Amino acid sequence: MITLLGKAISRSARCLWALEEVGVQYEHKPLDYATGDAKTPEFTAINPGAKIPALIDGDVAMFESLAINLYLAQTYGKGALWPDDAAGQAQCLQWTLFSVTEAEPPGSTRLVQFIFKSKEERSQEVIDAAAERSKAPLNTLETTLQSQSYLAGDSFTVADLNVACSVEYFVRTNFDLSPWPKVKDWIARCMDRPAFQAMTAIKAKEAA
Amino acid sequence: MIKIYGSFVSRATRNLWMLEELGLEYEHVSLDWAKQENRSAAYLKINPAGKVPTLEDGDATLSESLGINLYLVQKYGQGGLWPDDDAGRALCVQWSFWAAAELEPLAYGRIREFLFKKEPDRDQALIANMAERTGPLLDLMTLALDEHAYLSGETFTVADLNAACVMEYLDRSDFDLSGWPKVAAWYTNTYGRPANQKIQDQRAPIAADMMKRLQG
Numbered sequence: 092m093i094t095l096l097g098k099a100i101s102r103s104a105r106c107l108w109a110l111e112e113v114g115v116q117y118e119h120k121p122l123d124y125a126t127g128d129a130k131t132p133e134f135t136a137i138n139p140g141a142k143i144p145a146l147i148d149g150d151v152a153m154f155e156s157l158a159i160n161l162y163l164a165q166t167y168g169k170g171a172l173w174p175d176d177a178a179g180q181a182q183c184l185q186w187t188l189f190s191v192t193e194a195e196p197p198g199s200t201r202l203v204q205f206i207f208k209s210k211e212e213r214s215q216e217v218i219d220a221a222a223e224r225s226k227a228p229l230n231t232l233e234t235t236l237q238s239q240s241y242l243a244g245d246s247f248t249v250a251d252l253n254v255a256c257s258v259e260y261f262v263r264t265n266f267d268l269s270p271w272p273k274v275k276d277w278i279a280r281c282m283d284r285p286a287f288q289a290m291t292a293i294k295a296k297e298a299a
Numbered sequence: 300m301i302k303i304y305g306s307f308v309s310r311a312t313r314n315l316w317m318l319e320e321l322g323l324e325y326e327h328v329s330l331d332w333a334k335q336e337n338r339s340a341a342y343l344k345i346n347p348a349g350k351v352p353t354l355e356d357g358d359a360t361l362s363e364s365l366g367i368n369l370y371l372v373q374k375y376g377q378g379g380l381w382p383d384d385d386a387g388r389a390l391c392v393q394w395s396f397w398a399a400a401e402l403e404p405l406a407y408g409r410i411r412e413f414l415f416k417k418e419p420d421r422d423q424a425l426i427a428n429m430a431e432r433t434g435p436l437l438d439l440m441t442l443a444l445d446e447h448a449y450l451s452g453e454t455f456t457v458a459d460l461n462a463a464c465v466m467e468y469l470d471r472s473d474f475d476l477s478g479w480p481k482v483a484a485w486y487t488n489t490y491g492r493p494a495n496q497k498i499q500d501q502r503a504p505i506a507a508d509m510m511k512r513l514q515g
Contacts, residue, residue: 139442150386158396162389181359181370188363191399227348234347 093117095159096134097124097143099294102156105256106144107293109160111286112252113167121297157187157253164249172249182243186250190257193228197221198260205264225261229271232258236273247284255281301325303367304342305351306332307502308509310364313464314352317368319494320460321375365395365461372457380457390451394443394458398465401436405429406468413472414513430474437479444481455489463489 095110097103098121110117122128122143129141138145142154146162153159164172164183174180200221204213232254235242243250258278261268268275281287303318305311306329318325330336330351337349346353346362353360354367356374361367369392372381382388409429412421440462443450451458466486469476476483 139446140439142439146389148385148389150384151389152386153389153393155393155396155400157400158389158392161392161396165388166385176358177356177374178358178360180373181354181356181361181366184366184369185361185363187396188366188399191396192363192403195400196404231348 094120094147096120096122096129096138096145096147098122099290099297101143102256103144104290104294105156105253106146106159106163108256108287108290109163109172109249109252111289112172112284113163115163115167119293157190157256160249160253160256161187164252168249172247172252174243174246174248179243179248183248183250183253186242187253189228189231190254193231194254194257195260197224197228198257200224201264201266202260222266225266229268229274232274232277233271236277241277247281251277251281255287302328302355304328304330304346304353304355306330307498307505308332309351311352312498312502313364313461314354314367314371315498316464316495317371317380317457317460319497320380320492321371323371323375364464365399368457368461369395376457380455380460382451382454382456387451387456391456391458394450395461397439398462402433402462403465403468405433405436406465409433409474410468410472414510417514433469433474434478437476437482440482440485441479444485449485449489455492459485459489463495466490 093110093115095103095106095117097106099107099119101124103121107119122134124141124143128134129138129143134145135141137147137152138154140154144156144159145152145154146159148162148166151162153162161183169175173183200217204218204221232242239245241247241251242254255278258274259282262278262282268278301318301323303311303314303325305314307315309330309332311327311329315327330342332351336342337346337351342353343349345355345360348362350362352364352367353362354370356370359370361370372391377383381391409426412426416422440450447453449455449459450462463486467490470486470490476486
Protein backbone atom coordinates (compact mmCIF):
# COMPACT_ATOMS: atom_id res chain seq x y z
CA MET A 92 0.00 0.00 0.00
CA ILE A 93 1.23 3.48 -0.87
CA THR A 94 1.24 5.95 2.00
CA LEU A 95 1.52 9.70 1.58
CA LEU A 96 2.55 11.58 4.69
CA GLY A 97 1.80 15.26 5.13
CA LYS A 98 -1.28 17.38 5.65
CA ALA A 99 -3.09 18.37 2.46
CA ILE A 100 -2.56 22.06 3.12
CA SER A 101 1.14 21.85 2.32
CA ARG A 102 3.13 20.74 -0.72
CA SER A 103 1.56 17.32 -0.08
CA ALA A 104 -1.35 18.60 -2.17
CA ARG A 105 0.86 18.24 -5.24
CA CYS A 106 1.36 14.55 -4.52
CA LEU A 107 -2.32 14.02 -3.72
CA TRP A 108 -3.05 15.40 -7.17
CA ALA A 109 -0.55 13.01 -8.78
CA LEU A 110 -1.91 10.04 -6.78
CA GLU A 111 -5.43 10.88 -7.93
CA GLU A 112 -4.20 11.17 -11.54
CA VAL A 113 -2.52 7.76 -11.59
CA GLY A 114 -5.50 6.24 -9.80
CA VAL A 115 -3.64 3.97 -7.40
CA GLN A 116 -4.96 3.11 -3.97
CA TYR A 117 -3.22 5.01 -1.23
CA GLU A 118 -3.44 5.93 2.37
CA HIS A 119 -3.09 9.56 3.38
CA LYS A 120 -1.66 10.43 6.80
CA PRO A 121 -2.09 14.18 7.24
CA LEU A 122 0.95 14.76 9.46
CA ASP A 123 1.58 18.34 10.45
CA TYR A 124 5.19 19.43 10.63
CA ALA A 125 4.33 22.48 12.72
CA THR A 126 2.76 20.44 15.52
CA GLY A 127 5.63 17.98 15.57
CA ASP A 128 3.71 15.03 14.04
CA ALA A 129 6.49 14.56 11.54
CA LYS A 130 9.08 14.25 14.29
CA THR A 131 7.59 11.18 15.95
CA PRO A 132 10.04 8.24 16.15
CA GLU A 133 7.72 6.21 13.90
CA PHE A 134 8.10 8.75 11.14
CA THR A 135 11.76 9.67 11.58
CA ALA A 136 12.66 5.97 11.33
CA ILE A 137 11.64 6.07 7.68
CA ASN A 138 12.27 9.77 7.10
CA PRO A 139 15.11 10.93 9.33
CA GLY A 140 14.84 14.52 8.14
CA ALA A 141 11.14 14.58 9.08
CA LYS A 142 10.32 16.28 5.79
CA ILE A 143 6.77 16.42 4.42
CA PRO A 144 5.42 15.42 2.06
CA ALA A 145 6.98 11.97 2.14
CA LEU A 146 5.97 8.85 0.27
CA ILE A 147 6.26 5.25 1.36
CA ASP A 148 5.73 2.55 -1.24
CA GLY A 149 7.13 -0.85 -0.28
CA ASP A 150 10.91 -0.36 -0.06
CA VAL A 151 10.65 3.18 -1.37
CA ALA A 152 10.77 6.03 1.13
CA MET A 153 11.30 9.52 -0.23
CA PHE A 154 10.61 13.22 0.14
CA GLU A 155 10.55 16.30 -2.20
CA SER A 156 7.08 16.81 -3.65
CA LEU A 157 7.96 17.06 -7.34
CA ALA A 158 10.39 14.15 -7.11
CA ILE A 159 7.59 12.07 -5.58
CA ASN A 160 5.40 13.01 -8.54
CA LEU A 161 8.09 11.93 -11.01
CA TYR A 162 8.42 8.64 -9.14
CA LEU A 163 4.64 8.10 -9.25
CA ALA A 164 4.50 8.98 -12.96
CA GLN A 165 7.43 6.71 -13.85
CA THR A 166 6.12 3.84 -11.74
CA TYR A 167 2.35 4.01 -12.19
CA GLY A 168 1.74 6.40 -15.08
CA LYS A 169 3.59 4.79 -18.02
CA GLY A 170 2.05 5.77 -21.32
CA ALA A 171 -0.01 8.53 -19.68
CA LEU A 172 1.54 10.90 -17.14
CA TRP A 173 4.92 9.46 -18.17
CA PRO A 174 5.15 9.38 -21.98
CA ASP A 175 6.51 6.38 -23.84
CA ASP A 176 8.98 8.25 -26.03
CA ALA A 177 12.41 9.51 -24.99
CA ALA A 178 11.70 13.02 -26.31
CA GLY A 179 8.55 13.30 -24.20
CA GLN A 180 10.31 11.88 -21.14
CA ALA A 181 13.10 14.42 -21.58
CA GLN A 182 10.50 17.18 -21.61
CA CYS A 183 8.94 15.85 -18.41
CA LEU A 184 12.28 16.02 -16.63
CA GLN A 185 13.09 19.46 -18.03
CA TRP A 186 9.76 21.01 -17.05
CA THR A 187 9.76 19.51 -13.59
CA LEU A 188 13.14 21.13 -12.93
CA PHE A 189 11.89 24.34 -14.53
CA SER A 190 9.03 24.33 -12.04
CA VAL A 191 11.51 24.27 -9.15
CA THR A 192 14.12 26.66 -10.50
CA GLU A 193 12.05 29.19 -12.47
CA ALA A 194 8.33 29.09 -11.71
CA GLU A 195 8.15 28.29 -8.02
CA PRO A 196 10.41 31.02 -6.55
CA PRO A 197 8.26 33.99 -7.68
CA GLY A 198 5.07 31.96 -7.19
CA SER A 199 5.85 31.02 -3.61
CA THR A 200 6.95 34.58 -2.85
CA ARG A 201 3.45 35.70 -3.86
CA LEU A 202 1.87 32.92 -1.81
CA VAL A 203 3.79 33.99 1.29
CA GLN A 204 2.89 37.65 0.74
CA PHE A 205 -0.81 37.16 0.00
CA ILE A 206 -1.78 34.06 1.97
CA PHE A 207 0.54 33.91 4.96
CA LYS A 208 1.00 37.61 5.70
CA SER A 209 -1.54 40.15 6.84
CA LYS A 210 -2.22 43.22 4.70
CA GLU A 211 -0.04 45.29 7.03
CA GLU A 212 2.88 42.87 6.79
CA ARG A 213 2.91 42.76 3.00
CA SER A 214 5.76 44.37 1.12
CA GLN A 215 4.87 45.98 -2.19
CA GLU A 216 8.55 45.97 -3.09
CA VAL A 217 8.77 42.19 -2.68
CA ILE A 218 5.51 41.69 -4.59
CA ASP A 219 6.74 43.88 -7.47
CA ALA A 220 10.09 42.11 -7.62
CA ALA A 221 8.30 38.74 -7.78
CA ALA A 222 6.04 40.05 -10.58
CA GLU A 223 9.13 41.10 -12.53
CA ARG A 224 10.75 37.73 -11.94
CA SER A 225 7.58 35.96 -13.10
CA LYS A 226 7.77 37.34 -16.61
CA ALA A 227 10.61 35.20 -17.95
CA PRO A 228 9.14 31.83 -16.88
CA LEU A 229 5.65 32.84 -18.04
CA ASN A 230 7.09 33.92 -21.40
CA THR A 231 8.84 30.58 -21.72
CA LEU A 232 5.59 28.73 -21.00
CA GLU A 233 3.62 30.95 -23.40
CA THR A 234 6.11 30.27 -26.23
CA THR A 235 5.84 26.52 -25.74
CA LEU A 236 2.05 26.53 -25.47
CA GLN A 237 1.73 28.46 -28.72
CA SER A 238 2.66 25.35 -30.69
CA GLN A 239 1.24 22.57 -28.52
CA SER A 240 -1.62 22.15 -26.06
CA TYR A 241 0.47 20.69 -23.23
CA LEU A 242 4.07 21.16 -22.14
CA ALA A 243 5.47 17.83 -23.32
CA GLY A 244 3.26 17.55 -26.40
CA ASP A 245 -0.44 17.18 -27.07
CA SER A 246 -1.48 15.32 -23.95
CA PHE A 247 -1.39 16.03 -20.22
CA THR A 248 1.72 14.60 -18.53
CA VAL A 249 3.66 14.96 -15.30
CA ALA A 250 5.36 17.97 -16.95
CA ASP A 251 2.04 19.83 -16.82
CA LEU A 252 1.16 18.56 -13.38
CA ASN A 253 4.48 19.59 -11.86
CA VAL A 254 4.60 23.02 -13.49
CA ALA A 255 0.94 23.66 -12.70
CA CYS A 256 1.76 23.03 -9.02
CA SER A 257 3.82 26.24 -9.17
CA VAL A 258 1.71 28.26 -11.61
CA GLU A 259 -1.33 27.52 -9.43
CA TYR A 260 0.23 29.86 -6.85
CA PHE A 261 -0.23 32.72 -9.31
CA VAL A 262 -3.88 31.81 -9.80
CA ARG A 263 -4.51 31.54 -6.08
CA THR A 264 -3.01 34.98 -5.49
CA ASN A 265 -5.03 36.55 -8.34
CA PHE A 266 -2.02 37.36 -10.50
CA ASP A 267 -3.17 38.86 -13.81
CA LEU A 268 -2.26 36.21 -16.39
CA SER A 269 -3.96 38.00 -19.30
CA PRO A 270 -0.65 38.96 -20.97
CA TRP A 271 -0.06 35.18 -21.24
CA PRO A 272 -3.34 33.91 -22.74
CA LYS A 273 -2.02 30.43 -23.59
CA VAL A 274 -0.76 29.97 -20.04
CA LYS A 275 -4.08 31.20 -18.67
CA ASP A 276 -5.99 28.69 -20.78
CA TRP A 277 -3.57 25.86 -19.98
CA ILE A 278 -3.64 26.34 -16.19
CA ALA A 279 -7.45 26.48 -16.28
CA ARG A 280 -7.49 23.13 -18.12
CA CYS A 281 -5.06 21.63 -15.60
CA MET A 282 -7.09 22.84 -12.62
CA ASP A 283 -10.32 21.56 -14.20
CA ARG A 284 -9.11 18.00 -14.14
CA PRO A 285 -11.08 15.61 -11.92
CA ALA A 286 -7.90 14.62 -10.07
CA PHE A 287 -7.16 18.25 -9.24
CA GLN A 288 -10.72 18.67 -8.03
CA ALA A 289 -10.38 15.55 -5.89
CA MET A 290 -7.26 17.03 -4.30
CA THR A 291 -9.07 20.32 -3.71
CA ALA A 292 -11.86 18.42 -1.96
CA ILE A 293 -9.36 16.72 0.36
CA LYS A 294 -7.91 20.12 1.24
CA ALA A 295 -11.36 21.59 1.86
CA LYS A 296 -12.27 18.69 4.14
CA GLU A 297 -9.05 19.15 6.09
CA ALA A 298 -9.62 22.88 6.47
CA ALA A 299 -13.19 22.37 7.72
CA MET B 300 25.85 12.33 -31.67
CA ILE B 301 24.92 13.92 -28.33
CA LYS B 302 25.42 17.67 -28.28
CA ILE B 303 25.77 19.75 -25.14
CA TYR B 304 25.56 23.56 -25.35
CA GLY B 305 27.10 25.84 -22.75
CA SER B 306 30.58 26.99 -21.75
CA PHE B 307 32.91 25.70 -19.06
CA VAL B 308 31.85 28.64 -16.91
CA SER B 309 28.19 27.68 -16.93
CA ARG B 310 26.05 24.94 -15.47
CA ALA B 311 26.99 22.89 -18.56
CA THR B 312 29.95 21.57 -16.51
CA ARG B 313 27.41 19.54 -14.53
CA ASN B 314 26.41 17.74 -17.71
CA LEU B 315 29.97 17.44 -19.01
CA TRP B 316 30.82 15.67 -15.75
CA MET B 317 27.88 13.28 -16.25
CA LEU B 318 28.77 12.64 -19.89
CA GLU B 319 32.32 11.76 -18.81
CA GLU B 320 31.06 9.47 -16.04
CA LEU B 321 28.91 7.61 -18.54
CA GLY B 322 31.77 7.40 -21.04
CA LEU B 323 29.61 8.77 -23.84
CA GLU B 324 30.81 10.39 -27.01
CA TYR B 325 29.56 13.92 -27.31
CA GLU B 326 30.12 17.23 -29.01
CA HIS B 327 30.58 20.22 -26.71
CA VAL B 328 29.34 23.51 -28.15
CA SER B 329 30.69 26.26 -25.94
CA LEU B 330 28.52 29.36 -26.17
CA ASP B 331 30.15 32.61 -25.13
CA TRP B 332 27.81 34.63 -22.91
CA ALA B 333 29.85 37.83 -23.40
CA LYS B 334 29.42 37.57 -27.17
CA GLN B 335 25.70 36.82 -26.75
CA GLU B 336 26.13 33.53 -28.57
CA ASN B 337 23.28 32.16 -26.46
CA ARG B 338 20.98 34.72 -28.13
CA SER B 339 21.69 33.67 -31.73
CA ALA B 340 18.65 32.75 -33.81
CA ALA B 341 19.93 29.19 -34.18
CA TYR B 342 20.28 28.69 -30.44
CA LEU B 343 16.97 30.35 -29.58
CA LYS B 344 15.33 27.79 -31.82
CA ILE B 345 16.39 24.98 -29.52
CA ASN B 346 16.14 27.01 -26.31
CA PRO B 347 13.68 29.90 -26.63
CA ALA B 348 14.79 31.44 -23.34
CA GLY B 349 18.45 31.52 -24.45
CA LYS B 350 19.50 29.65 -21.34
CA VAL B 351 22.34 27.17 -21.06
CA PRO B 352 22.88 24.28 -20.91
CA THR B 353 20.80 22.49 -23.52
CA LEU B 354 21.22 18.87 -24.54
CA GLU B 355 20.36 17.39 -27.91
CA ASP B 356 20.19 13.63 -28.25
CA GLY B 357 18.35 12.32 -31.28
CA ASP B 358 14.73 13.42 -30.96
CA ALA B 359 15.20 14.62 -27.40
CA THR B 360 16.08 18.24 -26.66
CA LEU B 361 16.05 19.54 -23.12
CA SER B 362 17.34 22.21 -20.80
CA GLU B 363 17.77 22.41 -16.99
CA SER B 364 21.14 21.02 -15.99
CA LEU B 365 19.96 18.61 -13.29
CA GLY B 366 17.10 17.42 -15.49
CA ILE B 367 19.59 16.73 -18.28
CA ASN B 368 21.62 14.61 -15.86
CA LEU B 369 18.52 12.62 -14.87
CA TYR B 370 17.71 12.13 -18.55
CA LEU B 371 21.24 10.95 -19.38
CA VAL B 372 21.48 8.59 -16.46
CA GLN B 373 18.09 7.02 -17.08
CA LYS B 374 18.99 6.42 -20.70
CA TYR B 375 22.65 5.48 -20.42
CA GLY B 376 23.44 4.73 -16.78
CA GLN B 377 21.19 1.77 -15.95
CA GLY B 378 22.65 -0.34 -13.18
CA GLY B 379 25.48 2.13 -12.68
CA LEU B 380 24.82 5.75 -11.83
CA TRP B 381 21.10 4.92 -12.14
CA PRO B 382 20.44 2.09 -9.68
CA ASP B 383 18.48 -1.04 -10.56
CA ASP B 384 16.12 -0.89 -7.59
CA ASP B 385 13.10 1.36 -7.15
CA ALA B 386 14.18 2.49 -3.69
CA GLY B 387 17.56 3.66 -4.97
CA ARG B 388 16.01 5.35 -8.00
CA ALA B 389 13.50 7.18 -5.83
CA LEU B 390 16.37 8.55 -3.74
CA CYS B 391 18.24 9.63 -6.88
CA VAL B 392 15.26 11.71 -7.97
CA GLN B 393 14.69 12.95 -4.42
CA TRP B 394 18.24 14.21 -3.93
CA SER B 395 18.34 15.79 -7.37
CA PHE B 396 15.25 17.85 -6.55
CA TRP B 397 16.48 18.55 -3.08
CA ALA B 398 19.66 19.96 -4.66
CA ALA B 399 17.63 22.19 -6.98
CA ALA B 400 14.92 23.24 -4.53
CA GLU B 401 16.76 23.50 -1.22
CA LEU B 402 20.49 23.70 -1.70
CA GLU B 403 20.88 25.67 -4.91
CA PRO B 404 19.02 28.85 -3.85
CA LEU B 405 21.31 29.21 -0.83
CA ALA B 406 24.52 28.03 -2.48
CA TYR B 407 23.94 30.14 -5.59
CA GLY B 408 22.91 33.14 -3.52
CA ARG B 409 26.21 32.81 -1.70
CA ILE B 410 28.43 32.39 -4.76
CA ARG B 411 26.80 35.43 -6.39
CA GLU B 412 28.03 37.57 -3.53
CA PHE B 413 31.53 36.19 -3.94
CA LEU B 414 31.72 36.27 -7.74
CA PHE B 415 29.96 39.44 -8.71
CA LYS B 416 30.95 41.70 -5.82
CA LYS B 417 34.32 42.74 -4.51
CA GLU B 418 35.06 41.93 -0.91
CA PRO B 419 34.08 45.28 0.65
CA ASP B 420 30.77 45.35 -1.25
CA ARG B 421 29.57 41.93 -0.16
CA ASP B 422 26.41 41.79 1.91
CA GLN B 423 27.78 40.14 5.06
CA ALA B 424 24.38 39.97 6.74
CA LEU B 425 22.96 38.12 3.75
CA ILE B 426 25.95 35.76 3.67
CA ALA B 427 25.53 35.01 7.38
CA ASN B 428 21.79 34.46 7.02
CA MET B 429 22.28 32.08 4.11
CA ALA B 430 25.00 30.20 5.99
CA GLU B 431 22.63 29.75 8.91
CA ARG B 432 19.93 28.35 6.65
CA THR B 433 22.44 26.03 4.97
CA GLY B 434 23.23 24.27 8.25
CA PRO B 435 20.00 22.23 8.45
CA LEU B 436 20.51 21.08 4.86
CA LEU B 437 23.94 19.75 5.72
CA ASP B 438 22.43 18.09 8.81
CA LEU B 439 19.96 16.31 6.54
CA MET B 440 22.78 15.10 4.28
CA THR B 441 24.64 13.88 7.35
CA LEU B 442 21.62 11.77 8.35
CA ALA B 443 21.72 10.09 4.93
CA LEU B 444 25.50 9.63 5.07
CA ASP B 445 25.18 8.07 8.54
CA GLU B 446 23.12 5.35 6.86
CA HIS B 447 25.26 4.68 3.81
CA ALA B 448 28.44 5.80 2.07
CA TYR B 449 26.63 7.76 -0.64
CA LEU B 450 23.34 9.62 -0.74
CA SER B 451 21.25 6.91 -2.36
CA GLY B 452 23.09 3.84 -1.05
CA GLU B 453 26.52 2.23 -0.97
CA THR B 454 27.60 3.33 -4.44
CA PHE B 455 28.07 6.61 -6.28
CA THR B 456 24.97 7.56 -8.29
CA VAL B 457 23.35 10.54 -9.98
CA ALA B 458 22.11 11.57 -6.52
CA ASP B 459 25.70 12.30 -5.51
CA LEU B 460 26.66 13.90 -8.79
CA ASN B 461 23.68 16.26 -8.82
CA ALA B 462 24.11 17.23 -5.18
CA ALA B 463 27.89 17.70 -5.46
CA CYS B 464 27.70 19.92 -8.52
CA VAL B 465 25.47 22.30 -6.58
CA MET B 466 27.55 22.05 -3.42
CA GLU B 467 30.47 23.18 -5.58
CA TYR B 468 29.22 26.75 -5.01
CA LEU B 469 29.80 26.40 -1.28
CA ASP B 470 33.26 25.03 -1.88
CA ARG B 471 34.22 27.81 -4.28
CA SER B 472 33.08 30.42 -1.79
CA ASP B 473 35.07 28.83 1.06
CA PHE B 474 32.11 27.67 3.09
CA ASP B 475 33.41 25.99 6.24
CA LEU B 476 32.22 22.37 6.15
CA SER B 477 34.23 21.28 9.18
CA GLY B 478 31.06 21.08 11.32
CA TRP B 479 29.77 18.38 8.95
CA PRO B 480 32.72 15.99 8.56
CA LYS B 481 30.73 13.30 6.76
CA VAL B 482 29.50 15.81 4.20
CA ALA B 483 33.01 17.20 3.78
CA ALA B 484 34.48 13.73 3.19
CA TRP B 485 31.66 12.78 0.82
CA TYR B 486 32.13 15.98 -1.15
CA THR B 487 35.90 15.56 -1.52
CA ASN B 488 35.47 11.98 -2.61
CA THR B 489 32.62 12.74 -5.01
CA TYR B 490 33.81 15.98 -6.52
CA GLY B 491 37.33 14.60 -6.97
CA ARG B 492 36.26 11.76 -9.25
CA PRO B 493 38.42 11.47 -12.39
CA ALA B 494 35.47 12.25 -14.69
CA ASN B 495 34.92 15.58 -12.96
CA GLN B 496 38.63 16.27 -12.65
CA LYS B 497 38.90 16.06 -16.42
CA ILE B 498 36.21 18.74 -16.79
CA GLN B 499 37.56 20.94 -13.99
CA ASP B 500 41.05 20.89 -15.54
CA GLN B 501 39.60 22.26 -18.77
CA ARG B 502 37.50 24.78 -16.88
CA ALA B 503 40.33 26.15 -14.71
CA PRO B 504 42.04 28.53 -17.19
CA ILE B 505 38.70 29.80 -18.52
CA ALA B 506 37.40 30.37 -15.00
CA ALA B 507 40.61 32.19 -14.03
CA ASP B 508 40.10 34.58 -16.95
CA MET B 509 36.51 35.16 -15.96
CA MET B 510 37.49 35.87 -12.35
CA LYS B 511 40.04 38.42 -13.56
CA ARG B 512 37.29 40.19 -15.48
CA LEU B 513 34.81 40.03 -12.61
CA GLN B 514 37.12 40.87 -9.74
CA GLY B 515 39.55 43.12 -11.63
